[in-house]
Amino acid sequence: MKKRTVFLTGALAGMAAMSVQADAEAFPDISEDMRHYLAIDTLYKEGIINGFDDGTFRPNASLTRIEAVLMLERALNLEFDGEVSHDFDDVPEAYNEVVDMLYEEGIFEGYSLDEFGTYV
Structure with missing residues (x-):
């Protein structure tokens, strides 16, 4: 695996393991008090995650x-x-x-x- 790939894969995994903040308004099943709120928000704003067609994120899926x-x-x-x-x-x-x-x-x-x- 190339160094760039290892770094970016690690960074993505680290972001996902952090807190998530995917605009609470964007996903009705995500709230600011959730452990991964900041990570979800960051990945959503960067266009890496989108959620499902029904507008949910489904954090436990x-x-x-x-x-x-x-x-x-x-x-x-x-x-x-x-x-x-x-x-x-x-x-x-x-x-x-x-x-x-x-x-x-x-x-x-x-x-x-x-x-x-x-x-x-």
């Missing part, structure tokens, strides 16, 4: 691998080289490029050569 990929890609601001080099059968077409960018950076691997574990 599990994070899927594809959600983690999307957040890391936004944080790292990677560029797609134009060619998908992974052979994961379980990655929907819409996510092929973003999964490939993190795969090529060595940040994510699959469970096997043909399974990424998109929704795990």
